[in-house]
Amino acid sequence: MRPIRISLDGDPLTGSDGQTIAGLLLAAGLRSWRRAPSGAPRGVFCGIGVCFDCLVTVNGVRDVRACRSRARDGDVVTTQSRAEAP
Amino acid sequence: MTRHVVIVGAGPAGLAAATAAVRAGAQVTLLDAADQAGGQYHRMPLDTYETKRPRILERCDWWPGGAVWALERHDERRPPRVHVISGPDGGTRRRHVLEPDALVLAPGAHDRTLPFPGWELPGVFTAGAAQALAKGEGVAVGDRVLVAGSGPFLLPVAASLLAVGSHVTAVLEANPAATVLRGWTQSPWRLAAQAGKAAELAAYAALLARRRVPYRTGRAVIEARGDGRVEEAVTARLRADWSVVAGSERTTAVDALCVTHGFSPQLELPVAAGCALRDGFVLVDEDQATSSTGVYAAGEVTGIAGAPAARAEGVVAGWVAGGGSPARLRTVRRRRDEGRTFAVRLAAAHPIGRRWSGWLRPDTLVCRCEETDYGTLCRTADVSARAVRLATRAGLGPCQARICGPTLAELLDTNPHDRPIISPIRLGELANPPEEKESTP
Numbered sequence: 387m388r389p390i391r392i393s394l395d396g397d398p399l400t401g402s403d404g405q406t407i408a409g410l411l412l413a414a415g416l417r418s419w420r421r422a423p424s425g426a427p428r429g430v431f432c433g434i435g436v437c438f439d440c441l442v443t444v445n446g447v448r449d450v451r452a453c454r455s456r457a458r459d460g461d462v463v464t465t466q467s468r469a470e471a472p
Numbered sequence: 473m474t475r476h477v478v479i480v481g482a483g484p485a486g487l488a489a490a491t492a493a494v495r496a497g498a499q500v501t502l503l504d505a506a507d508q509a510g511g512q513y514h515r516m517p518l519d520t521y522e523t524k525r526p527r528i529l530e531r532c533d534w535w536p537g538g539a540v541w542a543l544e545r546h547d548e549r550r551p552p553r554v555h556v557i558s559g560p561d562g563g564t565r566r567r568h569v570l571e572p573d574a575l576v577l578a579p580g581a582h583d584r585t586l587p588f589p590g591w592e593l594p595g596v597f598t599a600g601a602a603q604a605l606a607k608g609e610g611v612a613v614g615d616r617v618l619v620a621g622s623g624p625f626l627l628p629v630a631a632s633l634l635a636v637g638s639h640v641t642a643v644l645e646a647n648p649a650a651t652v653l654r655g656w657t658q659s660p661w662r663l664a665a666q667a668g669k670a671a672e673l674a675a676y677a678a679l680l681a682r683r684r685v686p687y688r689t690g691r692a693v694i695e696a697r698g699d700g701r702v703e704e705a706v707t708a709r710l711r712a713d714w715s716v717v718a719g720s721e722r723t724t725a726v727d728a729l730c731v732t733h734g735f736s737p738q739l740e741l742p743v744a745a746g747c748a749l750r751d752g753f754v755l756v757d758e759d760q761a762t763s764s765t766g767v768y769a770a771g772e773v774t775g776i777a778g779a780p781a782a783r784a785e786g787v788v789a790g791w792v793a794g795g796g797s798p799a800r801l802r803t804v805r806r807r808r809d810e811g812r813t814f815a816v817r818l819a820a821a822h823p824i825g826r827r828w829s830g831w832l833r834p835d836t837l838v839c840r841c842e843e844t845d846y847g848t849l850c851r852t853a854d855v856s857a858r859a860v861r862l863a864t865r866a867g868l869g870p871c872q873a874r875i876c877g878p879t880l881a882e883l884l885d886t887n888p889h890d891r892p893i894i895s896p897i898r899l900g901e902l903a904n905p906p907e908e909k910e911s912t913p
């Protein structure tokens with residue numbers, strides 16, 4: 387598998403071609419990357435596009451399900467939060 | 473004129489339907505929201521998929537990444553118009569409108585996980601998530617993983633986790649051994665017909681025994697604990713009605729927890745098409761026809777019975793939808809009926825006990841999206857379901873009650889599947905006119 391590089395909130399991460407963004411983040415050791423309204427951390431729950439817990443912003447497009455999107459080399463991924471700004 | 477059959481869902485049922493409809497002489501458009509055919513059952517890494525793509529995809533119009541976001545009932549004598557958005561989410565997606573002569577719905581099911589304290593912690597997954605990540609990408613959700621819930625699906629999930637290097641601490645079936653045995657051993661002569669399925673399960677059981685993974689019945693996860701991620705699971709003995717046996721609690725250190733109590737059929741499309749339901753599944757006749765003109769249903773939406781039954785239903789649905797004569801379906805109908813018997817048996821062996829809510833606490837989240845807790849729901853549940861939703865926002869978050877819907881329905885007595893927008897669509901995409909072309913995007 388061809389290695390690819392993406393960034394998460396500016397930090398570089400490597401994975402391999404064919405991985406979903408969720409798979410790449412989990413394989414990199416992350417467990418959560420989104421905040422619920424209360425500020426509680428969330429990551430993957432259902433893994434098949436049903437629960438919307440794993441939403442991220444990909445290249446400026448908000449609310450992308452990380453478990454349903456293949457990571458592409460150079461993707462700029464940013465985390466999302468539903469919590470009110472402090 | 474050639475009949476145009478649109479099939480939604482390319483899992484075992486949809487693929488079988490496509491093959492049968494093509495054989496019946498129809499022109500077939502096959503859609504799936506995923507970019508691979510095969511559904512959750514045949515999920516595999518992308519490079520393996522390149523060499524194992526089902527052959528039928530060459531003989532029909534295959535739209536990977538094609539999500540149906542609305543079904544429009546414009547004429548009672550015809551199947552509904554199918555509004556599709558296709559392409560990778562986050563990339564450029566295009567809209568199309570299809571007007572089929574027959575519509576086959578085979579959207580499948582997803583895990584049903586009952587709420588328990590701490591289930592929102594990162595590191596708590598559905599068993600399906602663990603399976604998808606392991607089978608599809610070779611990713612292990614954790615190093616020390618407990619698999620719990622109910623149903624035979626827990627076994628292949630544990631096997632997938634072992635295959636990607638996780639240590640599986642145990643597999644816990646919530647139902648007591650007596651319930652499981654009674655369900656599986658009723659009229660055993662009928663099980664012979666599903667020998668393939670039984671052998672598959674026996675192979676998983678043997679694998680778990682070989683790898684010394686304990687399989688325990690009558691025990692469930694009743695709480696997940698941890699600071700910002702799951703660190704330990706609390707398990708307890710359950711009675712047959714799933715009430716917790718006080719004093720039987722035990723704590724296990726884990727870094728991932730996979731919990732599934734059964735499956736929820738994805739009923740958004742059948743409901744949008746106007747199909748009647750019975751006992752929470754799509755009502756179909758001998759030919760897999762639903763109550764809605766020109767609309768057929770196959771697979772887990774008609775009953776949770778596994779891949780062999782889904783395939784048989786798909787063959788019947790696709791063949792009849794494609795204009796084939798129902799008289800030629802004797803053998804496959806028998807297989808389909810055996811599959812239905814298997815579904816009844818499965819439901820009897822792995823029911824959800826009615827006292828499960830005993831493990832909830834007032835601060836346990838029921839709606840994960842809006843973080844509505846059980847206590848708040850109980851306080852408002854004596855007014856109307858609509859008032860509960862408006863007051864608590866339960867079921868109104870990003871997942872649109874796909875996860876908490878069955879639980880809310882149980883608590884509030886409402887239909888959890890009625891959604892005008894079936895699959896999320898961006899406003900900018902909605903503003904663009906649909907493309908004319910009725911072929912591969």
